[in-house]
Amino acid sequence: MKFTQPVDSNLFDDAKVVGKPMQRIDGPLKVTGTAPYAYERNDAAPDALYGYPLGAAIGHGRITRMDAEAARSAPGVRAVVTTLEIDPLEKGINNVARLFGGAEVQHYHQAIAVVVADTFEQARAASALIEVDYEEGTPADLDLDAAFERMQGTGEPDTLVGDVEAAFRDAPHVIDQMYHTPAESHTMMEPHASTVDWSDGEDMTVWTSNQMINVNLKSIAATFGIDRERIRVESPYVGGGFGSKLWLRADAVLAALGSRAAGVPVKLALPRPMVMNNTTHRSATVQRIRLAARADGHLTGIWHEAAAYCLPGGRGENPTAQTPIFYAGDTRRVKNHVVDMPLPETADMRAPGEASGLMALEIAMDEMAEALDMDPVQFRIINDTQVDPANPDIPFSDRHFVECLERGAEAFGWSKRNTTPGEQRDGDWLIGHGVAGAYRGALVLPSGARAILDGGKLIIETDMTDIGTGSYTILAQTAAETMGMDVADVEMRLANSAFPASSGSGGQFGAPSSASGVYAACMALRDKIAGNLGIEDASFNGGRVTGGDTDMALSEINEEVSTEDAIQWGDFQKDYAMGTFGAHFVEVGVHAYTGETRVRRMLAVCDAGRIINPITARSQVIGGMVMGVGAALSEDMALDRGRGFFANHDMANYEVAVHADIPEQEVIFLDTLDGVATPLKAKGVGELGLCGVAAAIANGLYNATGIRVRDYPLTMDKFIDRLPAI
Amino acid sequence: MSPPIDFKLRRRTLLAGTAAAAAFASVPRGEAAAQTQSKPAGPETTTVTLNVNGEARKLTVDNRTTLLDALREHLKLTGTKKGCDHGQCGACTCTVNGERINSCLSLAVMHDGDEVQTIEGIGQPESMDPMQAAFVEHDGFQCGYCTPGQIQSARKVIEEIRAGIPSHVTGDLTAEIAITDAEIRERMSGNICRCGAYANILAAITQVAEESA
Numbered sequence A: 001m002k003f004t005q006p007v008d009s010n011l012f013d014d015a016k017v018v019g020k021p022m023q024r025i026d027g028p029l030k031v032t033g034t035a036p037y038a039y040e041r042n043d044a045a046p047d048a049l050y051g052y053p054l055g056a057a058i059g060h061g062r063i064t065r066m067d068a069e070a071a072r073s074a075p076g077v078r079a080v081v082t083t084l085e086i087d088p089l090e091k092g093i094n095n096v097a098r099l100f101g102g103a104e105v106q107h108y109h110q111a112i113a114v115v116v117a118d119t120f121e122q123a124r125a126a127s128a129l130i131e132v133d134y135e136e137g138t139p140a141d142l143d144l145d146a147a148f149e150r151m152q153g154t155g156e157p158d159t160l161v162g163d164v165e166a167a168f169r170d171a172p173h174v175i176d177q178m179y180h181t182p183a184e185s186h187t188m189m190e191p192h193a194s195t196v197d198w199s200d201g202e203d204m205t206v207w208t209s210n211q212m213i214n215v216n217l218k219s220i221a222a223t224f225g226i227d228r229e230r231i232r233v234e235s236p237y238v239g240g241g242f243g244s245k246l247w248l249r250a251d252a253v254l255a256a257l258g259s260r261a262a263g264v265p266v267k268l269a270l271p272r273p274m275v276m277n278n279t280t281h282r283s284a285t286v287q288r289i290r291l292a293a294r295a296d297g298h299l300t301g302i303w304h305e306a307a308a309y310c311l312p313g314g315r316g317e318n319p320t321a322q323t324p325i326f327y328a329g330d331t332r333r334v335k336n337h338v339v340d341m342p343l344p345e346t347a348d349m350r351a352p353g354e355a356s357g358l359m360a361l362e363i364a365m366d367e368m369a370e371a372l373d374m375d376p377v378q379f380r381i382i383n384d385t386q387v388d389p390a391n392p393d394i395p396f397s398d399r400h401f402v403e404c405l406e407r408g409a410e411a412f413g414w415s416k417r418n419t420t421p422g423e424q425r426d427g428d429w430l431i432g433h434g435v436a437g438a439y440r441g442a443l444v445l446p447s448g449a450r451a452i453l454d455g456g457k458l459i460i461e462t463d464m465t466d467i468g469t470g471s472y473t474i475l476a477q478t479a480a481e482t483m484g485m486d487v488a489d490v491e492m493r494l495a496n497s498a499f500p501a502s503s504g505s506g507g508q509f510g511a512p513s514s515a516s517g518v519y520a521a522c523m524a525l526r527d528k529i530a531g532n533l534g535i536e537d538a539s540f541n542g543g544r545v546t547g548g549d550t551d552m553a554l555s556e557i558n559e560e561v562s563t564e565d566a567i568q569w570g571d572f573q574k575d576y577a578m579g580t581f582g583a584h585f586v587e588v589g590v591h592a593y594t595g596e597t598r599v600r601r602m603l604a605v606c607d608a609g610r611i612i613n614p615i616t617a618r619s620q621v622i623g624g625m626v627m628g629v630g631a632a633l634s635e636d637m638a639l640d641r642g643r644g645f646f647a648n649h650d651m652a653n654y655e656v657a658v659h660a661d662i663p664e665q666e667v668i669f670l671d672t673l674d675g676v677a678t679p680l681k682a683k684g685v686g687e688l689g690l691c692g693v694a695a696a697i698a699n700g701l702y703n704a705t706g707i708r709v710r711d712y713p714l715t716m717d718k719f720i721d722r723l724p725a726i
Numbered sequence B: 001m002s003p004p005i006d007f008k009l010r011r012r013t014l015l016a017g018t019a020a021a022a023a024f025a026s027v028p029r030g031e032a033a034a035q036t037q038s039k040p041a042g043p044e045t046t047t048v049t050l051n052v053n054g055e056a057r058k059l060t061v062d063n064r065t066t067l068l069d070a071l072r073e074h075l076k077l078t079g080t081k082k083g084c085d086h087g088q089c090g091a092c093t094c095t096v097n098g099e100r101i102n103s104c105l106s107l108a109v110m111h112d113g114d115e116v117q118t119i120e121g122i123g124q125p126e127s128m129d130p131m132q133a134a135f136v137e138h139d140g141f142q143c144g145y146c147t148p149g150q151i152q153s154a155r156k157v158i159e160e161i162r163a164g165i166p167s168h169v170t171g172d173l174t175a176e177i178a179i180t181d182a183e184i185r186e187r188m189s190g191n192i193c194r195c196g197a198y199a200n201i202l203a204a205i206t207q208v209a210e211e212s213a
């Protein structure tokens, strides 16, 4: 199915299942521990032996010698493969650092050996017996601030509109500040893990924990130089990803090498202390933001220049992603610099770009509102735009940012807040309120599915993954709606490379893309059923197909009917800017004596088109808000600049938000429809919930204390000396 | 170029000093060779009986085997999850003799004769325990990987409050402890949920506490 024009009305407009709250169909499996994750495939590979990795112990350089003899003769060891024994493997899609092979060390904890043994304890112990000599690379300059200083003003701007210098010269109100966001780690609860059977070096089966099956399949094929037809990848349950499991990682590669070397299926999970430096993370950023405004609040100049790092050839992080398009403004200059640094790989983490960009931009907006002596909600409303500011011929497909702000302000009681910083107390706590805007692009990707009607049951097969996002449930709802069937009669089969390729899960494109793909497959199935029965204008309702003289239950169709289709996206979408919008409101308490900051209340208002399932969508949004609390208050990968690695590489030292950090949360979904975005008029929402949260907290901290902290996380050491006198 | 560094990776292993760790044949280059040749003081495996979900399970395990791995790898009870293996995340929470513990921080050999309950012993998809059902009802999870541990802790938190065991946020240590949001959040804070389902987990626990009051 090609989506060639905006939808006007279609079957989703009087939906019975789509858009209705529905509990997760995979819920009972998850709460009873019976959903098998990648390391637990006793159903499929009961005899898998244990793989254990060894990571490089230098930041970058070369391995000059490895001696694995002791490991090979250690008890229970079946095989050891060291990186010196094989040539560098081809890289998979979007891998920047090599995953294995060769003497070069590109980053700390890069995988350099795998041990296979009869037991986990034996494999782990033997891995520690491998001797490695290194030659360290030239010490690298890992100072991102210094790099920004050097690069500032250089290169072609990514966006340049109007005479921005003049705007800043002439504006009555100007702000110009530097902001810092730290490196962040996905820290999904399930470490990267794979069970691989490549025992005979022929066909390979990979039970893994991965967000994008088809990409994973192609990457494995490229890595090992084998035909895709010989590989099967399955990932039915994924213990969180947040971008960390988008691309092929070392767990699958090492398990495959171990399996081949030992001649048995092998399972391997990255030990938690290896996850941070072995896999990917979100780059730290340095951002300079300048805003110019007229006295009436209209922005006349927006200047956003930033720097992030990555290994050579990588994409780093682009915190300016939203700046060309989020707010109106007469002139604009936007530039992101990506600096090469020999550090662990930076790549996509939930809302790459906007997450760290809005952490800065939405503080800057607060600062400008204050400079204008204007309500920050009102200031944002004034600078709303319904078109791409750089290309005014391109309208937004559907944008209700103003409504998000207004609804939120009302529901939150914004007008009742104290507007003079530092003036509201509750016992020992200084109380503040903050707001921030949220924006995240609304990307869609081609996505396929197979729909099979068999004895009154509908089976949907697609390689789409459910990483906690609710795919099982929302795709079943979409299928049931399209076929006029009961959700209980739909069986979902996901995340297997034997099924049609989908969008996969990432970039909040998963739900809208894969639901559209399932819709396409089901519409094809409807056509086929109608064709078989010789009905024109068939309708599908209540488990029956009717049309002409025919009125029969789908369960009466004896032959299995099967179709496959995919959604393809027409060029007309390029005539629109597509995005999702939101507003976050928070109440924070800052301890008057210690500077400890606690979030007391949170509200998000989201505009993301039709919400396919309000239960799972709300969970996505509150989950994003939780991640935003961590980003604001505690998450910070601590870089050892001398040695070039992140020192706090476990879950005790990299602090994500816990139960006690999370207060009452409220989510409001605007009742909006975007017929340009998808046939369901739905967009993704899983990343929007994170965007802007941290800035709302920073703005709340300012309102509570009068202290502007522009360097995340907002820990007490950064402002305790400036707290109001007690 | 800096000079090559000779990494002596095994020093830590030696210091760790578990019985089997000393059995390794090889030694770090030029380092304390004699130490590594010493044999472990006793046997490297132990036979224990764990009473898991009411069933006696006799196991011979490597002494280094954690209770978590005994459950997951030996008994194939994979409902108990491994998130960190270092006592940092709570995914491996199960109960031993009625109290919740991080099973990754405990060796199987320490539990001979102990009563262990895993998530599989609490309820099955067709016969969920009230807490499991409340988690489904309130969407108290997303990816589901922290969930068995959350449910284990959740059930015990209610019992611990009712048993009068104080927490960091308990105000009056002599009064009966009320089941408040703050008490639940505090006591659940050893169970990390990166999907961020905390608010829904709180709702599920509160509902079960009220229904069982």
Ligand code: FES
Binding pocket: B081, B082, B083, B084, B085, B086, B087, B088, B089, B090, B091, B092, B093, B102, B103, B104, B105
């Ligand atoms: S696995 Fe035991 S606390 Fe994380």
Ligand code: FES
Binding pocket: A189, A239, A240, A468, B140, B141, B142, B143, B144, B145, B146, B147, B192, B193, B194, B195, B196, B197
């Ligand atoms: S449900 Fe994914 S970590 Fe809690």
